Amino acid sequence: xxxxxxxxxxxxxxxxxxxxxxxxxxxxxxxxxxxxxxxxxxxxxxxxxxxxxxxxxxxxxxxxxxxxxxxxxxxxxxxxxxxxxxxxxxxxxxxxxxxxxxxxxxxxxxxxxxx
Amino acid sequence: xxxxxxxxxxxxxxxxxxxxxxxxxxxxxxxxxxxxxxxxxxxxxxxxxxxxxxxxxxxxxxxxxxxxxxxxxxxxxxxxxxxxxxxxxxxxxxxxxxxxxxxxxxxxxx
Numbered sequence: 001x002x003x004x005x006x007x008x009x010x011x012x013x014x015x016x017x018x019x020x021x022x023x024x025x026x027x028x029x030x031x032x033x034x035x036x037x038x039x040x041x042x043x044x045x046x047x048x049x050x051x052x053x054x055x056x057x058x059x060x061x062x063x064x065x066x067x068x069x070x071x072x073x074x075x076x077x078x079x080x081x082x083x084x085x086x087x088x089x090x091x092x093x094x095x096x097x098x099x100x101x102x103x104x105x106x107x108x109x110x111x112x113x114x115x
Numbered sequence: 116x117x118x119x120x121x122x123x124x125x126x127x128x129x130x131x132x133x134x135x136x137x138x139x140x141x142x143x144x145x146x147x148x149x150x151x152x153x154x155x156x157x158x159x160x161x162x163x164x165x166x167x168x169x170x171x172x173x174x175x176x177x178x179x180x181x182x183x184x185x186x187x188x189x190x191x192x193x194x195x196x197x198x199x200x201x202x203x204x205x206x207x208x209x210x211x212x213x214x215x216x217x218x219x220x221x222x223x224x225x
Contacts, residue, residue, distance in 0.1 A: 004157075031211060041152075041201060043215040086198050090157060094211065102146070102211050106158040 003027050004107040006091050012113045013081055021076045021110045023091030031055070032074035033092040033104065043090070049074055050096065070106060072078075086114045119206060119216040126222045133194045135219045137187040137204035144206035147180065149189045153202045159182065161189070161202075191221075199223045 004025045012020055025032060033056075034046040048056040049068040063079045088111050092104040101105060129130045129132045139147065145166050152160040164171045164178045164187075171178045177190040187204055201220050206214040 014166060016140075041218045042172040042216075043203065045212040045214075048210070048212055050211075057211055065167065092158075096211070103148070103160050103163060104213060105152075105160065 004091055004093055004105050005108040008110060008111050009108065010111050010113075011068060014016075015081055015083060018077070018079045019044055019081060019112070020078070021089055021091075021112070022078070023070055023074045025091075025093040025105070025107075027093055027095070027105060028089055028105075029093035029095045030071055031094050031096055031102070032071075033069065033094075034074065034076050035090045035092065037088040037103065037109070038076055038086070047074075052074050072081075080111075083114050088112070102111045105115075119204060119214055121202075121204060121216040121219045123217065123223070124220050126224060127194050128224050129194060131194055131197055133191040133198070133221055133223075134164050135189045135191075135204075135221065139185050139187060139191075139204070139206045139214075139216075140189050141206055141214070142182075142185065142207060143209065146207040147178075147187050148205045148207070149176075149178065150203045150205060150215075152218070154200075157205065164218050172202065194221075194222045194225060 031050045033048045037043045047066045052068045065077045067075045088109045091107040094102040094104045118140045148163040149161045175192045179188045201218040203218045204216045
């Protein structure tokens with residue numbers, strides 16, 4: 001059973017298009033994240049949601065808009081795609097609580113290529 | 116990441132021990148993590164350590180934490196070819212997001 005799943009796995013599109021990446025977790029976690037991994041393998045947080053509420057919104061162009069319809073889903077919509085958006089996007093989830101670790105479990109990634 | 120540093124590459128022979136080092140900057144980090152990424156795959160959590168611990172052992176993995184120097188290391192005993200991957204250390208910030216290092220590519224030679 002997949003814990004954190006993302007669709008699609010690969011996404012190839014033209015500059016200027018709008019696309020969405022979907023993420024679902026069946027772990028019952030209350031927090032979900034989007035990370036971007038560039039061609040040099042550098043991973044950086046983009047957004048996080050806790051119980052459907054936006055918690056972290058890093059310096060990301062407002063062409064990127066996360067949507068969390070419920071605790072188990074966090075989708076990423078990207079408008080007017082640019083060449084520099086090409087990367088692997090990872091979704092992750094974790095469970096909250098005080099004084100405990102918040103291990104994040106990652107999805108398999110979505111490789112976005114903008115032509 | 117500019118805040119968490121790792122050496123880029125490590126090559127070892129099968130059966131040797133591997134030691135991957137990491138330096139972090141946020142002294143308030145409560146938990147520090149090691150993740151493994153195989154080619155074309157997502158990140159797999161290997162282990163983590165709480166900031167008030169010095170060491171944690173989990174089968175072939177040993178994590179050492181020097182909080183004074185903000186230095187974290189991962190030792191893999193009896194390294195196998197299947198251990199070849201990129202290893203990321205990460206620190207947990209107060210907002211529960213992870214700040215990742217740049218990753219260390221471990222190559223295990225037969």
